[in-house]
Amino acid sequence: MVGGGLAGIASAVRLLDAGHRVTLLEARPALGGATYSFRRGDLTVDTGQHVFLRCYQEYRDLLARLGSTDRAAVQNGFSVPIVRVGGPPHVLARNRRLPAPAHLLPALLNYRPLRVGQRLAAVRAAAALRRVEPDDPAADRVSFGAWLAAHGQDEPTVTRLWELICTAALNAPPERASLALAARVFRTGLLDRADAADLGRPTAPLAELHGAPAAVLLRQRGATVRTGVRVQQIRTDQGRYQVSGDGVELTADAVVLAVPHPQAARLVPAEAAPDRARWARLGAAPIVNVHVHYQQRVTELEFAAGLDTPVQWVFDRTPAGGSGQYLVVSISAAEQVLGIRASELVRTYLGALGELFPAARQARVRDAFVTREPRATFRQGPGTRSARPPARTRSPGLALAGAWTDTGWPDTMEGAVRSGHRAADVVLAHLGSAAPADGGTGRTERSVGIERLGRPRRGDDERSEETT
Known part of the structure; x- marks a missing residue:
């Protein structure tokens, strides 16, 4: 079967549960x-700041399978500090006693960055958003920004409320985001269930949360896991699949191809996806992160969203027992800053952090650097869904996985895991079996080749830039 990222890992676990031999x-x-x-000095640095919601059930179930639940923390109630220059944080939080959607009513009615009339208009828009069906193709053809304007949201309301969540969740501002995907985020995460949007954050490096425990689990379950292998070709051969690359030649009864869409379009056989050229319409959207390690603490906030500042979101990633304070500024929809030199970005964001947190102005900076993810997500704009393929291809036994495939979810960790499960189900149907509810221990003689390759090695199009 296929695997390496979250989609591949999820597929591999599901297929092992059904008793199949897996090569990853x-x-x-x-x-x-x-x-x-990756390591930098005494820090373990994540390429980007990943968060999840309580409603990311399939992702959280995977964490439980990996034994990683205790390496992430989930809020007991949605609460986001909003920081602005010259004033105390405003906390946007749900009411823990009210059911959905009333749980957000006090937060919206008391949201200080907006005037009273803007707050009332936001409440009406939130009520209307509950009626938008995320799976409606018509909703996918409309931008979230256009929908907000049609529902009485003026520019300050969009900037100070809706954009805070939309840009971070979809890696796109409202005017460039699909209404259908925005509805998935806001309805599923904020409006349909009171506790759905409680935020979860890793408390350990991502490598310890996903990759390392996955390798242990898969090998314990009998999977063959080979890293450092880049697949060059997948071809059909009398109902089976030949997978080759980097000194590897293997034959499999089925294959899950869990790679980003540009690599998938090159690797998938033409007969399996004759319309694969349309995947190019998904494009790519970048995320940039500015990392600052201070000599001493400059804020007591674990994380915050910024208003009227270059700082979109900032997270405290100081390791347990670590000295000083390690902050990461996450910049989504980062096309405008992607090409700016690291030294200039560091200078800009050191100044912005100093304006938000006065203690940072006098704090000594141990280290400051930039990481860039030029292809962090696909572009989640209007018309996106028509370019996202299903897990099933036209070649029986060959399935696609990855958050870019048509899960109906945005490009998130939950979307990746869901795609992996769908791809595994396609393979299981082809092989005539299903994943047993008890996580089965039986074995079959059929094999599945899992390939997560295609994601560039660091240094290809993902790189760390450094400035002291």
Whole structure:
């Protein structure tokens, strides 16, 4: 079967549960895909700040299977500090006693960054958003920004409320985001269930949360895991599949191809996906992160969203027992800053952090650097869904996985895991079996080749830039 990132890992676990032999090939030196870490001095650095919601049930179930639940923390109630220059944080939080959607009513009515009339208009828009069906193709053809304007949201309301969540969740501002995907985020995460949007954050490096425990689990379950192998070709051969690359030649009864869409379009056989050229319409959207390690603490906030500042979101990633304070500023929809030199970005964001947190102005900076993810997600704009393929291809036994495939979810960790499960189900149907509810221990003689390759090694199009 296929695997290496979250989609491949999820597929592999599901197929092992059904009793199939699994071979997993991964281009990177370790599993984890885009959620990887690297060492810099005494810090373990994640390529980007990943968060999840309580409603990410399939992702959280995977964490439980990996034994990683205790390496992430989930809020007991949705609460986001909003920081602005010159004033105390405003906390946007749900009411823990009210059912959905009333649980957000006090938060919206008391949201200080907006005037009273804007707050009332936001409440009406939130009520209307509950009626938008995320799976409606018509909703996918409309931008979230256009929908907000049609529902009485003026520019300050969009900027100070809706954009805070939309840009972070979809890696796109409202005017460039699909209404259907925005509805998935806001309805599923904020409006349909009171506790759905409680935020979860890793408390350990991503490599320890996903990749390392996945490698242990898969090998314990009998899977063959090979890293540092880049697949060059997949071809059909009398009902089976030949997978080759980097000194590897294997034959499999089925294959899950869990790679980003540009690599998938090159690897998938033409007869399996004759319309694969349309995947190019998904494009790519970048995320940039500015990392600052201070000599001493500069804020007591664990994380915060910024208003009227270059700082979109900032997270405290100081390791347990670590000295000073390690902050990471996450910049989504980062096209405008992607090409700016690291030294200039560091200078800009050191100044912005100093304006938000006065203690940072006098604090000594131990280290400051930039990481860039030019292809962090696909572009989640209007018309996106028509370019996202299903897990099933036209070649029986060959399935696609990855958050870019048509899960109906945004490009998130939950979307990746869901795609892996769908791809595994396609393979299981082809092989005539299903994953047993008890996580079965039986074995069959059929094999599945898993390939997560295709995600560039760090240094290809993901790189760390450094500035002291």
